[in-house]
Structures are given as C-alpha cells and as structure tokens.
Amino acid sequence: MRSDVLYFCVLNSYDRTTGVHNREWLPLCFLNCISILRRNGIEGRLINESEISDLPVGSSIVVTTGSIDRWFAPSIRVDALYRFCERYCGRHRVFLSGIHATLFPDVLLEKTHAAGIIRGMPEAAIESFCKTGVLAGDFRSSSPDLSTFPVPAFDQVxxxxxxxxxxxxxxxxxxxxxxxxxxxxxxxxxxxxxxxxxxxxxxxxxxxxxxxxxxxxxxxxxxxxxxxxxxxxxxxxxxxxxxxxxxxxxxxxxxxxxxxxxxxxxxxxxxxxxxxxxxxxxxxxxxxxxxxxxxxxxxxxxxxxxxxxxxxxxxxxxxxxxxxxxxxxxxxxxxxxxxxxxxxxxxxxxxxxxxxxxxxxxxxxxxxxxxxxxxxxxxxxxxxxxxxxxxxxxxxxxxxxxxxxx
Ligand code: SF4
The missing domain is CATH 3.80.30.20 (tm_1862 like domain)
Structure with a gap:
C-alpha cells in the first residue's frame, strides 16, 4: 500500500478471522469522495480495519463516526471510534468525519488525538483537499451540487x-x-x-x-x-x-x-x-x-x-x-x-x-x-x-x- 494514497476506512466492517462482513450498508459518502479524488488525478481507496497493518507509517486515513449520515438522530455510541483511534492515531494521520465529528470536534480531538476533524459534508472537504492539499476544516456552509458529482466508486465494494x-x-x-x-x-x-x-x-x-x-x-x-x-x-x-x-x-x-x-x-x-x-x-x-x-x-x-x-x-x-x-x-x-x-x-x-x-x-x-x-x-x-x-x-x-x- 502506498503513502500518497488517501485511505477511507469504515469501522468494524470486516473480521479477517471469521470472514464475516459486519456492515450491511455501504459508505456512500466515501465512494463519492474516492470518485472526486479520481477526477482530480488522486488515488483514494476504501479499506477495512484489518488492512491498516499493511499501510506505511504516517498514512492518511479518513474515518466516519456514523454508519451513514444520520441527519437528525445520530447514534451516540462512539466507543468503536475511540478504540480505533487508540490503536492507530499514534501510527497514522487519522481524520474524523461524520455527524459526531461535525458537532463535537473539541471533545473528539481531545479524546482521540486524531490528526484533524472534517466538519460537515466530506465531499466538500475532498474537493477542497484536491485544490489545497489540506484535509481538515469546517465545510458546513459549503453547498455542493449533487448533479456535478461523479458516479460513486462502486468498484471499491x-x-x-x-x-x-x-x-x-x-x-x-x-x-x-x-x-x-x-x-x-x-x-x-x-x-x-x-x-x-x-x-x-x-x-x-x-x-x-x-x-x-x-x-x-x-x-x-x-x-x-x-x-x-x-x-x-x-x-x-x-x-x-x-x-x-x-x-x-x-x-x-x-x-x-x-x-x-x-x-x-x-x-x-x-x-x-x-x-x-x-x-x-x-x-x-x-x-x-x-x-x-x-x-x-x-x-x-x-x-x-x-x-x-x-x-x-x-x-x-x-x-x-x-x-x-x-x-x-x-x-x-x-x-x-x-x-x-x-x-x-x-x-x-x-x-x-x-x-x-x-x-x-x-x-x-x-x-x-x-x-x-x-x-x-x-x-x-x-x-x-x-x-x-x-x-x-x-x-x-x-x-x-x-x-x-x-
Ligand atoms: S426538517 Fe423535519 S421533515 Fe425534514 S429531515 Fe428534518 S425531521 Fe425530517
């Protein structure tokens, strides 16, 4: 695995020992992000947590704190995220996205020692990253136009x-x-x-x-x-x-x-x-x-x-x-x-x-x-x-x- 690739990881998605896929709904926002990166000539890849041990130290990994965007009633269970960060934040650059990261950036930064927080829609963050090289930021006021999005990267799943x-x-x-x-x-x-x-x-x-x-x-x-x-x-x-x-x-x-x-x-x-x-x-x-x-x-x-x-x-x-x-x-x-x-x-x-x-x-x-x-x-x-x-x-x-x- 290469360090110039931006990785997207869903938590608790695949158990290598049992071969069981725990997650039943695909992470559409990450597939959108990977397509946007590709359109800009940058490689993005969706990975399982079990693949992280193969990544070069210092890789950039984006995770989301909810299984899908829950607009009005997000789950308040973030313990899986805390466990993930405990394991990987010292070794890699982990960026948190999703509803919890959007609403509680300070608490999550303090608890997880993540490299950065993406507030708001991750696709807007990726559009900006393609221009500036900076991933973390507050994108709540951005207003993306869905009709300009490329087809999600379904080949990743x-x-x-x-x-x-x-x-x-x-x-x-x-x-x-x-x-x-x-x-x-x-x-x-x-x-x-x-x-x-x-x-x-x-x-x-x-x-x-x-x-x-x-x-x-x-x-x-x-x-x-x-x-x-x-x-x-x-x-x-x-x-x-x-x-x-x-x-x-x-x-x-x-x-x-x-x-x-x-x-x-x-x-x-x-x-x-x-x-x-x-x-x-x-x-x-x-x-x-x-x-x-x-x-x-x-x-x-x-x-x-x-x-x-x-x-x-x-x-x-x-x-x-x-x-x-x-x-x-x-x-x-x-x-x-x-x-x-x-x-x-x-x-x-x-x-x-x-x-x-x-x-x-x-x-x-x-x-x-x-x-x-x-x-x-x-x-x-x-x-x-x-x-x-x-x-x-x-x-x-x-x-x-x-x-x-x-
Ligand atoms: S504003 Fe009301 S109808 Fe619209 S998504 Fe929220 S709860 Fe649903």
Whole structure:
C-alpha cells in the first residue's frame, strides 16, 4: 500500500478471522469522495480495519463516526471510534468525519488525538483537499451540487457483502438522489450537517448511475438515503418514469414525509420498483389510513419513532410511542433513541465523553417492544407477503438474529 494514497476506512466492517462482513450498508459518502479524488488525478481507496497493518507509517486515513449520515438522530455510541483511534492515531494521520465529528470536534480531538476533524459534508472537504492539499476544516456552509458529482466508486465494494435483511434483499446498495429538506422541524439537526443545502441530481444522471451500479457492479436492490426523497417531486416523477421504462432489474426503498404521498406518486413509485417507504411518525401525523393505502399497492412501510435519548427509563411520552406503533400499524416499526442535538448539543457532548456505552432499561424496553411488534403473527404474515421464497428465508434468518442478538 502506498503513502500518497488517501485511505477511507469504515469501522468494524470486516473480521479477517471469521470472514464475516459486519456492515450491511455501504459508505456512500466515501465512494463519492474516492470518485472526486479520481477526477482530480488522486488515488483514494476504501479499506477495512484489518488492512491498516499493511499501510506505511504516517498514512492518511479518513474515518466516519456514523454508519451513514444520520441527519437528525445520530447514534451516540462512539466507543468503536475511540478504540480505533487508540490503536492507530499514534501510527497514522487519522481524520474524523461524520455527524459526531461535525458537532463535537473539541471533545473528539481531545479524546482521540486524531490528526484533524472534517466538519460537515466530506465531499466538500475532498474537493477542497484536491485544490489545497489540506484535509481538515469546517465545510458546513459549503453547498455542493449533487448533479456535478461523479458516479460513486462502486468498484471499491463488493455488492454481495451488503444486504437489507428485513426485506430479504441482497446485493444491496445505498444511493442518493437529493440532499436537503424544505421543512424545518425545530428538533431536526439536518442543518448542523447539511447547512441549507438543497440539491438534486438530474433524473437522467441518476438513472445512468443506477444502470452502472446494476449492470457493471451487480447491485439488485437499494435504498435512497435522501433525508426526504420527495423533496424535489417533479424530478422524482421523471426518475420514476425513466426507471419504469428502463426495465432495470432493481428494487428499492426510500424515505420521505407522509404528507407528500398521494395516489399519483404512489403509483409512479411502485411502477418504478419501489417496494418500501420509510417515514417519521409523531403524534400529529400518526395515521393508519395512509399506511393502508401504501401497502395496498404492494409497498411495505417502515415507521420511525422518536424515543428519549436522555432518560434511562421509559417516560410517559415513550409509552405513548410504544402504543402508537400498534395504531399506525406499519409493516416495520423502528423506535429510535433521540437527542435534540440542535438545541441541546451540550447534553450529547456530555454523553459521548462517557464510554463505553452501556445498555439501560429503556434500551431493553425498546428491544422488547420491537420484538413484540414484529413477531405478532399478523405482522409476520405482512412482512413475508410478496417476498418470494429466497427473500423469505433471508428475512426469517434476520428475525432469528434479531431474537438472539438485539
Ligand atoms: S421533515 Fe425530517 S429531515 Fe425534514 S426538517 Fe423535519 S425531521 Fe428534518
């Protein structure tokens, strides 16, 4: 391995002794970065942690602190990052990117002795690095134009290593059509990471990218990680028309606001291969009518709920969330611990100082509620309906793992 290459490493991705790939979602932002480097004649490479021992001393390695960009509810578990830095910061130049690095640069620098912090979108940092040779910096106010991004460097990953187990999907990729959201929910930390970015690829460019992913790199399924897929509705409509006409062998999922979904767009999404839609639910938009309408078309639903990130025991609000899961009645439900990072970042800073993360009573309650919800016979039937035999076996395996591990 060469020292003039910029390396990107995802934490805990591959265990050399067991040959197990732990990470099921590919690091799209790093594949974007590697493509941008290539366009500028610089080599970038995605590596596993197990390959670091082969690098020359003093290599530059960028790591991200979250598995994917979590715009409003990032995980507060950073112990894997601390362990990584303890091992490698003395030997290499480690740069931290991601939501934690963006929000808590001082705490992370102090805890990890990293060479530098990349705040905001890593692609902006790489564009700047290509011009100045300097990697660390604050890029929160940069506003990248997604339509100018090269196709992500899919050659850096093996499609067969990634999966979306709940749907039984294999050869699973992560894609991004747009970045930004026109809403401004007061708790949402999207601006902390994305600033006021509101950008979208062209439908034709997105189709080209999907064709490359499917036909040249073997992806068959995918998830649009856009924080709000329907933010640019007319572009999505065009993309759906192009996808439906292309007959590409590609099934996918996306996330958007419930209120953006109507009959017309649902028909277009389904015709284009969309088979799962995720959305956030709170007391104001908790509705099972729309869920029924979506599922009637053969699209499964994944409802996200916010549970306290601060208290160790369930609060009355958390209790209401657990009840809401049953009344909304989506195919899947994902109650997630949430810290109001935008308004109370200091709280999270206090918490991430405290390692390692320990499961508390609320974690255990969430796990119980998730199992109870998904293992109800009626729900199991809905989850498995329409998946086909191979996907059903994979999904069943994933629920078995959930029972044993989660
Ligand atoms: S709709 Fe979602 S992404 Fe948009 S501001 Fe609200 S919470 Fe954030």
């Amino acid at each position: 093996n499609a067969g290593h990634f999966a979306f187990r709940a749907m039984g999907w294999e050869r699973f990729g992560v894609f991004e059509f747009s970045r930004g959201c026109k809403e401004s929910c007061d708790f949402c930390a999207k601006t902390c990471f994305y600033g006021d970015t509101d950008t979208c690829k062209t439908p034709e460019g997105m189709l080209r990218e999907l064709k490359i992913a499917v036909e040249e790199h073997g992806f068959r399924t995918g998830y649009f990680m856009d924080i709000c897929f329907l933010n640019h509705r007319s572009a999505v409509e065009r993309l759906c028309e192009l996808l439906a006409a292309s007959k590409l062998d590609f099934t996918w999922a996306c996330e958007t606001r419930l209120k953006d979904l109507d009959d017309e767009i649902l028909d277009l999404l389904h015709a284009a291969g969309c088979r799962m839609i995720g959305f956030g639910v709170d007391e104001l938009n908790a509705t099972s009518d729309l869920v029924e309408k979506i599922e009637k078309r053969g699209i499964k639903t994944l409802a996200y709920y916010i549970v306290s990130g601060l208290f160790a025991s369930p609060t009355p609000a958390d209790q209401r969330v657990f009840e809401m899961m049953w009344s909304v009645d989506s195919t899947f439900a994902n109650p997630r611990r949430f810290l109001d990072l935008k308004n109370h970042a200091w709280l999270a800073e206090e918490i991430i100082k405290d390692v390692p993360y320990r499961q508390d009573e609320l974690d255990l309650r969430i796990r119980r509620e998730i199992l109870r919800f998904h293992l109800a016979p009626r729900r199991l039937f809905r989850i498995l309906k329409g998946l086909g035999i191979a996907n059903t076996v994979r999904a069943a395996r994933s629920f078995g793992n959930l029972l044993l591990r989660r």
